[in-house]
Amino acid sequence: MSYDILKILSASNKDIDNQKLMDYLAGHLSSKETHEVEKWMADSEFANDAVEGLQQVQNKKNIETLVEQLNKDLHKKLEQKNIRKEKRKLKDLPWIYYTIILILLLMVITWFLIQRMNVKP
Amino acid sequence: MNVEKYQHITDGDLLQHFYQDQNNQWLGLLLQRYTLLLLGVCMKYLKNEEEAKDSVQQIFLKAITELQKYKVDYFKSWIYMVAKNHCLMKLRDKQGKFTADFTESMAGVITEEEGEMKLQHLEKDRRLELMNLSLEELNEEQKRCLTLFYLEKRSYQEIADSTGFSILKVKSAIQNGKRNLRILLGKKLNQ
Numbered sequence: 020m021s022y023d024i025l026k027i028l029s030a031s032n033k034d035i036d037n038q039k040l041m042d043y044l045a046g047h048l049s050s051k052e053t054h055e056v057e058k059w060m061a062d063s064e065f066a067n068d069a070v071e072g073l074q075q076v077q078n079k080k081n082i083e084t085l086v087e088q089l090n091k092d093l094h095k096k097l098e099q100k101n102i103r104k105e106k107r108k109l110k111d112l113p114w115i116y117y118t119i120i121l122i123l124l125l126m127v128i129t130w131f132l133i134q135r136m137n138v139k140p
Numbered sequence: 141m142n143v144e145k146y147q148h149i150t151d152g153d154l155l156q157h158f159y160q161d162q163n164n165q166w167l168g169l170l171l172q173r174y175t176l177l178l179l180g181v182c183m184k185y186l187k188n189e190e191e192a193k194d195s196v197q198q199i200f201l202k203a204i205t206e207l208q209k210y211k212v213d214y215f216k217s218w219i220y221m222v223a224k225n226h227c228l229m230k231l232r233d234k235q236g237k238f239t240a241d242f243t244e245s246m247a248g249v250i251t252e253e254e255g256e257m258k259l260q261h262l263e264k265d266r267r268l269e270l271m272n273l274s275l276e277e278l279n280e281e282q283k284r285c286l287t288l289f290y291l292e293k294r295s296y297q298e299i300a301d302s303t304g305f306s307i308l309k310v311k312s313a314i315q316n317g318k319r320n321l322r323i324l325l326g327k328k329l330n331q
């Protein structure tokens with residue numbers, strides 16, 4: 020028996036891209052590629068659960084539409100969160116400005132006071 | 141952000157970028173790598189497209205919140221755990237049963253990895269000998285399916301056709317065969 024036997028327990032690090040997975044679900048892959056996807060499934064519970072779930076979707080075109088919608092929605096939410104974060108940052112900014120103005124004012128007042136004290140009567 | 145431009149970056153690196161500048165767009169790139177798989181996992185457990193879609197959205201939200209609070213090292217396993225737990229909780233709420241035992245299965249993964257580490261340290265010929273011995277000890281069904289799948293690189297369907305088993309039986313023979321092989325090897329390594 021060859022050294023291939025050692026591969027049984029060595030998990031493959033190769034990930035399968037979404038397109039290949041969709042082609043697998045549609046039954047459009049060659050025998051070699053089919054085995055590649057199934058090896059990935061056999062090595063990962065995550066992959067296996069996902070494929071078994073996707074196989075339950077009757078109309079495979081729905082999968083692409085759902086994924087597209089979910090990704091769009093995800094990016095929209097993340098953008099909103101980023102905008103909120105920026106707004107929060109801007110809200111915090113006036114305090115920085117007030118502090119700088121106050122320090123400058125104090126410096127000017129101190130300078131004037133020193134000048135006055137230095138003036139001989 | 142251009143998705144293709146960041147394709148070569150690993151999950152870990154994307155997370156590092158996020159931890160450095162807190163820009164949510166990094167999380168977007170990372171999470172959308174898993175949209176299809178998460179949808180599949182939710183479909184497997186919930187068996188309803190609308191419910192699965194809503195659940196993926198909730199999982200995304202949970203992931204975004206949690207990732208802002210904690211540092212995650214193994215994103216893929218972590219997001220799978222979040223998704224599976226979410227679905228099991230949903231099922232439990234719905235049916236009033238079904239308990240999540242994911243902690244147990246995660247512990248199993250760790251023990252399996254330890255066993256594989258031990259195996260990796262052995263000489264290749266010794267490893268081969270132990271694997272052959274363990275494979276011979278499996279029942280005929282599991283041995284046949286593992287050999288056809290891993291050594292002859294046959295697909296599930298091809299194995300089902302040549303053995304007369306159903307695809308489900310082939311898959312479970314491969315999974316159980318692998319598990320038993322690990323147990324047998326573990327025993328031999330500890331002897």
